[in-house]
Amino acid sequence: MRVLLVDDEQKFVTFLATRLRLRGIDADCVFSGEAAVERVSSSGYDVVVLDVKMPGLGGIELRRRLESLRGGMKFIFLTGHGSEGDFQVGSAEASFYLPKPLKIEDLIAVLHQAVAGRARPSEDGR
Amino acid sequence: MSAAPGAEGEGLLFLGKATAVISHSIKNVMATVSETAGLLGDLVALAEREPRRMDLKELGTLGETIVEEIQRGFQVVQLLNKLAHSGDQPVADVDVEEAVAVVSSLGRCLAYCSGITRLPSAGEHPRIHTRPLLLHDLLFRALDAAFRAVGPDGEVKVGVERGADGVSISVHGLPAGFRGIFESPSVELLKQALQARVLLDREAGVLRLVLPERIGEARA
Structure with missing residues (x-):
């Protein structure tokens, strides 16, 4: 499984990518939406995990750009807000939605569900 | 001396928005601390299995990151405190x-x-x-x-x-x-x-x- 993590919180996303790699997942990270567009232009990924709110290109618009560049990728939104409104937007726009801080086991479970093409979790299953 | 009721309502709305913005920042800090601590735990677990892979410098750097993030979080909380107290007195x-x-x-x-x-x-x-x-x-x-x-x-x-x-x-x-x-x-x-x-x-x-x-x- 190839995963691209996109978040402007550089240490957060760098360490998260390292932790995924230690668990056998091929994970890369970039720190902006613009860098994600560049990366996806040259490399394919199974799943993109992206922050909803980032400077410049935010998560919602980024997902649209990446989908137009390369179809078939799954998307997981991360957010620091975790409000009901965010959940509604996140679950409508992406395969899955996880609030920060997250448990890596939860992320890995969701990555596998996304790749397997399972339905997004119910609201109760957040 | 009180401001017009509408203006007071604007002040409350501002505090609500500011609190939402700040809570987002605090969550980002917590997320970074969580991943840093998680990585520390991963590396220690790895070193227990393969002691030669223990990189003390890397562990030290991760420890420093946690301290830095806690300082960042403290500054965000101080900001929240200052904003909260801006409503102590109307004038x-x-x-x-x-x-x-x-x-x-x-x-x-x-x-x-x-x-x-x-x-x-x-x-x-x-x-x-x-x-x-x-x-x-x-x-x-x-x-x-x-x-x-x-x-x-x-x-x-x-x-x-x-x-x-x-x-x-x-x-x-x-x-x-x-x-x-x-x-x-x-x-x-x-x-x-x-x-x-x-x-x-x-x-x-x-x-x-x-x-x-x-x-x-x-x-x-």
Whole structure:
């Protein structure tokens, strides 16, 4: 499984990518939406995990750009807000939605569900 | 002395928005601490299995990151505390430089934040007698509008100076198409409550908030 993590919180996303790699997942990270567009232009990924709110290109618009560049990728939104409104937007726009801080086991479970093409979790299953 | 009810409501809305912005920042700090601690745990577990893979320097760096993040979180909490206390008294003496610093810090928490630099001041910290919470609200609206106009790659400069008609806070670096913050009824309420003038020099790209040294009792 190839995963691209996109978040402007550089240490957060760098360490998260390292932790995924230690668990056998091929994970890369970039720190902006613009860098994600560049990366996806040259490399394919199974799943993109992206922050909803980032400077410049935010998560919602980024997902649209990446989908137009390369179809078939799954998307997981991360957010620091975790409000009901965010959940509604996140679950409508992406395969899955996880609030920060997250448990890596939860992320890995969701990555596998996304790749397997399972339905997004119910609201109760957040 | 109380402000018009509508203006007080604006102050509450501002505190709500500020709290939401700050809680987002705190969650980001917690997320980074969580991943850093998680990685520390992963590396220790790895070293238990393969002791030769223990990299003490890396462990030390991760420990330092946790300390740095806790300091960042502490600064965010201090900001929250300052904003919360801006509503302690409806009217009080306010250090304008300090108010600009607090609102600039809040602005830096926004995802679409531009760069902010402070223009050199004359050295004094002008104090005015005004409504602290509403002043922070008006200032935040000015910075928020400036960030949206300039964009995250741009930069705004903020200055404070005392003049003949009070103390002015200027926001520089606005693009030609900047429409200002004048057209909202809520801004009008704030201007009235603060007895402030909001001036836009489109040619120079400067937005100026002019505040009286002391708001008049009669207009409260």
